[in-house]
Amino acid sequence: MNQTIMSDHYKWNNLRIGGGGYATGLIIHPKEEDLIYVRTDVGGLYRLHKDEERWIQLMDSFGLSQRNFYGIDSVALDAQNSDVIYVAAGKYSKEEVMQYFETDIDENPCDVLRSRDRGITWERTNLNKDFRGNLVVRWNGECIAVDPSNSDYVVCGTRSDGLYIMEQATRNDNWRQLTGVPDGIKGYGIRSVIFDPNSVVNGRCQRFFVGICGEGVYETLDGGETFKVIPNTPLMPNRMSMNSEGALFISAGYCGAKTTDVTRGVYRYDLGITKNITPDPVYEEYTGISVDPTNPNRVVCSVRFNGFWNPIFITLNGGDSWELVTNQSIANADVPWFPSCYFSAATSSVLINPHNPSQVYFTDWYAIWRTDDISQKPRHWKSYTQGYESMVSFTMICPPIGASIITGIADNDGMRHTNLQESPLKKHGGPEMQETTGIDYCESNPNFMARVGSWEWGKTGGGGYSSDNGVSWKAFKNWPFGANGKLAMNPVNENNFVVLPIQDTPKVTFDAGVTWQESVGAPKGSVEKFWSNNHCIASDRVENNVYYIYHRGEVYRSTDGGINWIKVSELPLETFSNMKAMPNNKGHVWVNLNHYGLYTSCDFGDTFTKLNNVNQAYLFAFGKGLTEDIPAVYVYGRVDGVEGIFRSDDKGTTWIRINDDANRVGNDPNCMEGDRQVYGRVYIGTNGRGYYYGEKEN
Template sequence: MNNPTYRARRGRHRRRWTAAGLLVGVPAIVVPYLLFAQEGSQTATVDGSAYDQQVSVRSGKVLDANGSSTAGGTRIQQRKLVKSAQPKTAGSGPYRWKNTQVVGGGYVTGLVFNPREKGLLYARTDMGGAYRWDVAAKHWIPLTDWVGEKDWNLLGIDSVATDPVDPKRLYLAAGTYTNEWAGNGALLRSTNRGRTFKRTPLPFKLGANEDGRGAGERLVINPKDNGTLLLGTRKNGLWRSTDRGVTWRQVSSFPVKDGASSGVGISFVTYDPKNSKTIYVGVADKSTSLYRSTDGGSTWQAVPGQPTGQMPQHGVLSGNGSLYLTYTDVVGPNGVTAGSVWKYMPASGAWKNVSPSQGGYGFSGLAVDPRKPSTVMVTTLDRWWPEDEIYRSTDGGAHWKALADKSKRNASGAPYVGTGTGHWMTALAIDPFNSGHVLYGTGSGIWRSKDANATDSGGTSHWRVGARGLEETAVLDAIAPPGGATVISSMGDLGGFRYGTSGSLAKVPVGRLKNPMMITSTDIDFAQSKPSVMVRVGRGAEQDGAYSTDGGSSWKGFKSEPVGSADSGQVALSADGSVIVWTEEGQAPYRSTDKGASWSKVGGLGNGAVVVADRSSARTFYSLSGGTLYASTDGGASFTARAGNLPTGRLTAVPGIAGDLWIAGGDKGLLHSTDGGLNFTTLKSVQSASALGFGKAKPGTGYQALYLIGTVKDATGVFRSTDKGATWLRVNDKAHQWGAIGAVGVITGDPDTYGRVYIGTNGRGLQYGDPS
């Protein structure tokens, strides 16, 4: 996913995201817990099961799923067994979980078919986990939603390997960043096609969301000895396992043990399927980029005569022994201005440049038909005009056909992507059982054709969006206004989407929020008393802010901005919709009373202070900044301090009740005020609080249902309370954790449907849950 630095907030609270996906400026919000054991014999759950526990902190009683006492003060665990790491959405706990539909939305970096089992296909993403294609249901199944907050870094999949001998076996090289603050990578091992995993911690980092992430595959299985695996790393050379990934040792004889000149290190590893003693390794280096071993990796030599001045993206051996390689001048996927396609013939040692075209772009995606070894397909990379192209050759690269103009494309599966070929087309795969079945990945999902070979005889190929079930968006905010649209999202890269009715959650929106169509929308708010009035802010459009008066169906850009050189940030809208307060990135808050036509600086608050509107009193706003709660009673014109010594955290205001405030204070817990922030009480029922949202009250109660991302009685997850936080029910389970949802901090209940909750993720889209 194109994941630049951005700021985000939800429920009128502040947080800062970096390109790493880490939260800055918020205290520790996660109590450490064991997601899976640090050696290869344990599965991906704590104890092989998952359970949901509701505890009354006031009485010390454990409650059942319906909130009834099970014993007088006795601690009883209500256990509901589920299969670990199962990608099911129903029957795995008190809630059913689904994605709101975008379809795609992020960078699909790899597509890998199993050569032995028909229809077995995997996709990897840069920060949204791995997927398996369900042939019968015709959609992708997420395999890594069980990854929790502590191990969020494992949601980036740097490489995928499916066993050519035993198709049940699957391996994922997991690790999103190689920065100092990121944890080490892990090798995830499955014996049931990804339904459950065991983990081997690796002594190095992987970089699935870094430059060069479209290269590969870096993880491969010896086709003659499927217990042996090789893994090429970005900064630590080549590694080998001889026990199906349980233990690893560096291949000391391999000459490159660092990141090479590019800092990206190894870009691909390829076994010769006919002679597994022969191995090729590509390195992201412009001088020496291809090495070969003919003795199973004991010794290595640079392949003579290889091209220089560019770096390999992919290397694939055909059935007749030729090695095809795609090259770029930089590692990509951005900034590529040159490239080529080469063919190496080991029998003669000859090299041949077989590039289908030349220009200010490179070549990346590469596939060779396992059934027809002279059929080769490649994609361009960063050919911005005309659009990127797919080339196909049936004579080993001697002649090529461009497919874009000889294809018909259907984007109805994800209308927002349009009918162009796409960008960042680094993943390309030909079905080993059907030469016409071809898929390729883009920065926004997957395209699929069942007749890609029609062009061989002068016909037309047909392509459809093939990403159903794959959801890889980064959600920065979400609102659920009462009586209007069910939910509207703000997202990185795609701006956001509107879901008009409850039934539309399972349908793909016609398009993104537009007029203006922001690349990234960092925040959105609505007027509680006039929920059809909304505002949103972001960047990447002619206007970085907009308002709507019809519930988000249409928008109009602000006529001006507070600071001309700034954008993004956070926005608040008064309860009656008359006042907008916008804190642009790194700036002081400004207010507008004329729908963004003019702005005046807010008094009493410093740069970066985020403002929250009271959800009942139209003249009242709040801001939690530097541990002090500030309030305004003059429509946001000026602020004064009301309370100090508060934790840094996320401030939220309860709909419909003036002065009712909550602070999700990280490891300082959950705080509540009923007097507009003059006094706060810390709830004893919550150990840590990352984010809090509100939804329709439970029938028979008068107060909003609370939805918490945090820790209750040593369990970290998503919780619901129907008694102002006295007791909590955990509503997610070990199979549904979605990485760093606490750091993302996007959670809101549905004001019209009791029990429904929406949760934003960083790479797995907008999730929503309903009681089972």
């Protein structure tokens, strides 16, 4: 190892928030009690640690180039070997990956992955077909299945490329396409596969079903060599479940792809007859469907719409009649910040525990929920979010006093964190925005801070300020600029801050948001879009009225509080960048430019010097140093040819690697800050795994 890079013993954890991201499916091993997995759209795969009632993340060994694998489109378990798991991994298709990520991505960003040790390690099977774990019908499933009688046979449906079978799965990875079924609607594809365990001939199941979006349900009786469409099955099947007598139950419907009325509802296929058994009233879409393995007539199903308290139904007679469950339910969240409406929200799956049929799980936008007695009235449901951290971060600050970290989050606004292992009591509020996209504090008075954000993913904007270190917030008196992006605050004058709205020029206030002024000379569009990870504006952390902007290879500076701007220097053009000023150092401003490295200035941005030992600076941050005038510097990237997360205590002359290959923090990291109160602690926000923090073990 290069002498520049030493090592330091660090421990890595998630900042405890609890839930907050879409759990799109849950699966329980049929033979081993309490072996339960939950998949997410952008947050990887979890396994339940039953004794601690805590979820364990299984994808943290994937690095930046493999970040697309954190979108799990489907999960399959091997009934004959409880150690084996398969996942259809890919947030987005290959084409979409190139559009969204632009750089630092694997050549084949989607694949079926296999683990032989319950998710501790993974290997590719090289199917290399598109999956879309964060896009339409991600709540359907499961599109991959292992023959319950023979571990050698694995069947997988794809989003656009048809159906495949692996016929020697325990020995090698030989995928073969099964040509007897259509591909389905492009991008939706084949979303569910289920075997009939009662159809074993010559050591393998001969009968299985395939749910194809836009085409209905297909059946094979010869192990996949030939198929036939089942008459009168719904054209948009979502999920399937089979009872012990061989009857197939189907949930169906998607309001974004309506064709005819037959595309929605709940159906039973038995003895060659398809029957509509939809509960009344009929909703646009039914997703979850689960049959009690001990009672062929006991079935639970769920409705899905983009809202809260989605209905869940139960039948005891095979669907001839249904009882609404959710109207007699009590929701008990295990985190204090959950509003009362956060229950059965866009419900994706429902599952009767095969080892304890009184117990029922469901997954939704925010959590995993369970009732221990579905027959009890009222039903008591509890969320289980311990270890389940799936927030999408936008930003954060680490003030030198008060809260350790204050977060800005997609879909859930953001929170103030005083204990890293306890969930906050509430979201920001005042105003409570859907997301906080920009936040800063006044260096000379860190109790004063301001934030901006939006509702409906950037359609309308808003913001507010706090004078008590983020405990409470007040909305700006005026905010006329629509959806907005990033914010920087004067280090001396707490009433002066600058906002960079999306696709606009900087807006300036000198009275904490009562009035606003247009800027002059600054570029337009430094924040290009809502889902932008570029933090391209910074205030000097010492000098009054000085602000900086990095814009497409050019550095701009204002010395009058953000009104007038001039171009002062040029740097390489990079689409992914962050600009930050160094605490306690007047005129020191740094910019990370991904593969171009890390650039530093000590003359207010007039000139910059590249740190030659930093080959890649994907993210960087300042934190509390060993002395007041030399802060710790953190880099996520590559130093002297070594990939990792690093700390420097001498302004970048030497670096210490502070992570290992088991803690790569690879899920599209998008923001980074050093703790200003605790030396050696650093935070990294991600696109679906919440916020990580690393700190020295000693």
